[in-house]
Amino acid sequence: MTVAKLSITNLQAGYGDVQVLWDISLEVNPGEIVCLIGSNGAGKSTLLRCISGLVAATSGHVVVDGKDMTNASEAGVVSAGIAHVPEGRRLFSAMSVHDNxxxxxxxxxxKAQIAEDLDLVYSMFPVLAERRRQDAGTMSGGEQQMCAIGRGLMARPSLLLIDELSLGLAPRAVELLFERLRQINKGGVAILLVEQDVMDALALADRAYVVNRGRVSMSGESKVLAADPAIQEAFMGLA
Amino acid sequence: MIYFQILANGLMLGALYACIAVGFSLVWGVLNVINILHGTFIVLGSYIAFFAFRFAGIHPFVSVFIAGFVLFLMGYAIQSAMINRVIAAPVLITLTLTFGIDLVLNNAMLVAFSADYRKINLPSPLPSFEVASIFLPGDRVAAMGLALLLTILLYFLLRATNVGRAIIAVRMDREAAALMGVDVKRVNAITFGIGALMAGATGALISVIYPISPLNSSAFLGKAFVVCVLGGLGSVPGALVGGLMLGVLESFGGFWFGPEHAVTLSFGLLLILLFARPGGLLGKRGYE
Structure with missing residues (x-):
């Protein structure tokens, strides 16, 4: 059996006295696309933040490539091949696209490979190449999201965590971003995606976890989940 | 023309003001720490130059690098050991902390060096010269040149190196910087160290021109404040423009109203600017 890229068991975490995550267990295998769905405040972002070291776990384990990385530093997580594209993109707004x-x-x-990867990102998102000298904060939301994903890719990760890919973006930009994620994934990068557009997310992902009030309430192949009446009712407005 | 002479004097003074302020501005902008220690760091740099000259005969312009290096280590240590513990606290807490450290350091200097004013008397000062009937003292021109050089070096450090980019990234979004793998606490310490380095180096430059005493530290701190408000916070060009403006302004103010009113003038300007343009003349909106 292959070792999971990311394996989380019985993870608990929160902010101060407020516990947000309860007994979360999930796995992402190499090259896989997994999505997290669930309503606002369910704890999806907290889960990603806990993986990348921004939020401390109070118990449970985060294992990366078979190595325990629970409460590792942010730098340690990046070095282990996990890049986090945070909610709201969080670009360095007065810095150029290139510097971002x-x-x-x-x-x-x-250095040589960094230059190669830069070319790769620029060819994947030509608009970024056009705007390489421009301040990142002056671009449209869709372009900023491309830049944020590009910035994540520049770490040469084997797993990309993406929080709220499409939130507030124009439909055409979203379409392009989904297309690019497929392309990135074909290149061997696993993706753990938090996405409010459940239908699109399930169409893209291999597997999915439903997070509800800080717990995993359902999980399985996304095709199966997409056909589940409970999911359809809760997230897609279908009865 | 007397006005050109006053302008030249103002620019020579202003380059030093820019250098005084740029480290203070960097620390304020990146760490959100109002570093009350900054004036004392400058005086300490002057003393390093003074003693290096007296006991080893080292020219103060060479001591610029020694003072910068020593103060960098000191700043790095102070940030790592003390300020990093409360860095996330409101700005008043960090201000109080640096104020406390300043009291300790400044009084230690009073005990060790006394409050007496001392002066470096160079045995062979650089020759003065005249350009278009403007009188230019050689050492002051050299100090101005070095001050500008240091400021420009800092600008390039921030723009064109990995460390500089990390400092700017932390300034803009410390959490996002951490996600890139930046060790934020270390960058904090480096930033504070660079602020102290600039202060120490400026102190050594100033020692060539002005008498040295621990009592000067609050005056330096005041200048740093005014320059930051004039130029806008956290940007090197802002500090440069603010410093040069303040120098020219004090120079003309001293000529027209008498030198005793130069300080009143600069703080009066500070008040007006705080009302009219609180972001500073070069302050970028939303740059915070």
Whole structure:
């Protein structure tokens, strides 16, 4: 059996006295696309933040490539091949697009490959190449999301965590971003996606977990979940 | 023309003001720490230059690098050991902390060096010269040149190096910077160290021109405040423009109203600007 890229068992975490995650267990295998669905405040973002080291776990385990990375530093998680594209994109707004992308490669020392990866990101999102000297904060939401994903890719991750890919973006931009995620995934990068557009997310993903009030309430192949009447009713407005 | 002479004097003074303020501005902008220690760091740099000159005969312009290095280590240590513990607290807490450390350090200097004013008397000062009937003292011109050079070096450090980019990234969004793998606490310490480095280096430059005493520290801190408000917070060009403006302004103010009113003038301007343009002349909106 292959070792999971990311394996989480009985994870609990929260902010101060407020516990948000209760006994979360999930797995992402190499090269897989997994999505997390659930209503606002269910704890999806907290889960991603806990994986990348921004929120401390109070109990449970986060294992990356068979190695225990519970409460590792943010830098440790990046070095383990996990890049986090945060909710709201969180670009360095008064920095150029180019410098934002270089920040993604902050921990890397392999100059030649960094240049290669830059070219790759620019060819994947040509609009970023056009705007490489422009301040990132002056671009449209869709372009900023491309830049945020590009910045994540610059870490050369084997797993990309993406929080709220499409929130507030124009439909055409969303379509392009989904297309690019497929392309990135074909290149061997696993993706753990939090997405409010449940239908699109399930269409993209191999498997999905439903998070409800900080717990995993359902999980399975996304095709199966998409056909589940309970899911359809809760998230897709279908009866 | 007397006005050109006053302008030249103002620019020579202003370059030093820019150098005084740029480290203070960097620390304020990136760490959101109002570093009351900054004036004392400058005086400490001056003393390093003074003693290096007296006991080892090292020219103060060479001591710029020694003072910068020593103060960098000191700043790095102070941030790592103390300020990093309360860095997330409201700005008043960190201000109080630096104020406390300042009291300790400044009084330690009073005990160790006394409050007496001391002066470095260079045995062979650089020759003065005249350009278009403007009188230019050689050492002051050299100090201005070095001050500008240091400021420009800092600008390029922030723009074109990995460390600089990390500092800017932390300034803009510390959590996102952490997600890139930036060790935020270390960058904090480096930033505070660079602020102290600039202060120490400026102190060594100033020691060539002005008498040295621990009592000067609050005056330096005041200048740093005014320059930051003039130029806008956290940007090197802002500090440069603000510093040069303040120098020219004080120079002309001193000529027209008498040198005793130069400080009143600069703080009066500070008040007016706080009303009219609180972001500073070069302050970018939303840059915070």
């Amino acid at each position: 992308l270089l920040m993604g490669a902050y921990l890397r020392k392999d």
